[in-house]
Amino acid sequence: MARRILKFSILGLLSKQDMSGYDITIEFTKAIGQFWSAKHSQIYVELKKLLDEDSISQYIEMAGVKLEKKMYCLTTKGKEELQKWVLELDDSVETEKDIFALKLYFLKDIPKQEIHSLFNNQLQLREKKLFNLQKQFSFLFGNQQNPIYLDSEELGHYLVLTKAISREENYISWLNGSLDLIKKAEDSLT
Amino acid sequence: MARRILKFSILGLLSKQDMSGYDITIEFTKAIGQFWSAKHSQIYVELKKLLDEDSISQYIEMAGVKLEKKMYCLTTKGKEELQKWVLELDDSVETEKDIFALKLYFLKDIPKQEIHSLFNNQLQLREKKLFNLQKQFSFLFGNQQNPIYLDSEELGHYLVLTKAISREENYISWLNGSLDLIKKAEDSLT
DNA sequence: TCCAACATGTAACAAGTTACATGATTTG
DNA sequence: CAAATCATGTAACTTGTTACATGTTGGA
Structure with missing residues (x-):
């Protein structure tokens, strides 16, 4: 059987609090959406x-007069499955797909003007993303320079956000470095 | 219709040289496999x-006496499709899935002993991966400190490898930083 | 002569996307 | 009262994985 990552990410979200399908959808647009998402x-x-599998159970919450919101919560089985999955050690890392990097491998025959556009476009996207992550971070953790006082609930959130920020910073710095390199290579041909 | 990334990664590989399905499979275990792969x-x-779609054409190459190796090469249509795809600007970046980071979001209720194991395991995997990437890099580009003299064929390879290396270095440094942080947080509780 | 690597395929299934479909609630 | 958001679902299709299946070639 496959790895069912979606299953475990839903169980994980429900381990924090009961949620509806809609709530889960929204969660995937926030912090956790940096590392997994679904429609x-x-x-x-x-x-x-x-x-069906008894990993979660359902109850109804009325939102307004007629709107039935279907709330889900973990069963004992679900809690155990989640715990087990989180503790499992991986024995390899899967391919971290990246279409921009993929394209770069096929740069041959692309005019330098176009290469600059590709890089600048990607820089813009990444900087925007980084900006939003930093906004989220300071909203949640503010100026607080001592993350060692975070409780275990906040710790996960802190780690995930710093991971995402660090990933974007690294991406941007590589983009800048590579663009410089390409420009220098062009100059050296004149 | 969907984005057909596999299509374009195959066209991209064939733009470098004619290949069989087997050759393409092998390519996905090398540099390009850091950013896209398929079975x-x-x-x-x-x-x-x-x-079928006339993006590639096929011819037979005998490997030995009876083994017919099916070689593929780009058609004019295929070349045009590839070119067009590479030049397309993205208007957003897709989720870069990462199961380890996902797990961290669900750390609550995990004993610290186990958290250390998770981090150390991940560090080990990432360091091994980085080592292999560095080996590939020095094999291809050696001590050559001046990548500005790379021709456009080598440039793509260079960019992809430096990207992968930079990504792993950043991952490892974030892992070390986070593990330190967690240890300090534990100490502060004593 | 055996084994690893080369070489190509199909079938069943799981995972993920896009489009279609409907209705309630809140806010300006 | 209109529009945005809340809320839930299905259908058709594409993409990706696992397992099954077969045969060749080169080297120890």
Whole structure:
């Protein structure tokens, strides 16, 4: 059987608090969405499956007068499965797919003007993303320079955000370095 | 229609030189496999599709006496499609999935002993990967400190490898920093 | 002569995307 | 009262994985 990452990311989210399918969809647009995501169409199907398998249970919460919000919470089985999965040690790392880097491998025959556009476009996207992550970070952790006082609930959030920020900073710095290099290579041909 | 990244990564590889399905499978275990990969079962199916669509053409090369190796090369259509795809500017970056980071978000209730194991295991995997990338890099580019003299064929390879190395270095440094932080947080509780 | 690597494929299934479909609630 | 957001779902399709299946070639 496959790895069912979506299953475990839903169980993980539900371990923090009860949620509806809609809530889970929203969560994937926030911090955790930096490392895993799914569309609502996939989420509703997976929730039904997890319910069938007794990893979660369901109850109804009224939102307004007629709108029934389906809330989900972990069962004992679900809690155990999650715990077990988190503690499992990986024996290899999967390919971290990156379409921009993939394209670079095929740069041959591309005019330098176009290469500059590609890099500048990517820089813009990455800087925007970094800016948003930093905004999230300072909203949550402010100026607080001592993350050692975070409780275990906040720690996960802190680690994930610093990871995402560090990843983007590194991406941007590599983009800048590579663009410089390409420009220098062009100059050396004149 | 979907984005067909596998299609374009195959076209990209074939733009460098004619290859068989087997050759393409092997390529995905090398540099380019850091950013995209696929199993042979998927590759053979995709090649048949690309042949149908006239993006590639096929010829036979005898390997030994009876073994017919099916070689593929780009058609004019395939070359144009590739060129167009490489030059397209993205308007957003997709989620860069990372299961280890995902797990960290769900750390609550995990004993510190186990957290150390998770980090140390990941450090080991990442360091091994970095070592292999550095080996590849020095094999290809040696001590040569002046990448500005690379021709456009080598440039793509250089960029992809430095990207992968930089990504791993950043990952490792974030792992070390976070592990330190967690240890300090534990000490502060005594 | 055996084994690893070369070489190509299919079938069944799981995972993920896009589009279609509907209705309630809140806010300006 | 209109529009944005909340809320849930299904259908058709694409993409990706695992397992099954077979045969060749080169080297120790």
